Amino acid sequence: MKIVLNGAPQEVxxxxxxxxxxxxxxxxxVATxxxxxxVPSSLRxxxxxxxxxxVEVLSPMQGG
Known part of the structure; x- marks a missing residue:
């Protein structure tokens, strides 16, 4: 199937x-x-x- 993952077309x-x-x-x-x-992790x-x-997938980054 074709989706858009973090702004880029993907076949998955x-x-x-x-x-x-x-x-x-x-x-x-990660946040989704x-x-x-x-979508909370418990519902994925x-x-x-x-x-x-x-679909957006974001991961926390450390730093300042």
Whole structure:
């Protein structure tokens, strides 16, 4: 399926947000949103993805 991940078009096999994170190699603590709606970590396993979805994955950065 085709989605937009962090602003870039991607072809993925994942059917859920949790599968997408694993497929794309995201690990640790991240914040996620699908179509501009925040998705808490506890709901990612049930968050289905659809063709054309816009997914944002953000990880915290240290520094000042």
């Amino acid at each position: 096999r994942a059917q859920t947000l949790s599968e997408l994170l694993e497929e794309c190699g995201f690990s640790g603590r 949103a699908v179509n501009e709606e925040f 396993i049930g968050q289905a993805l659809n063709d054309g979805d816009r």
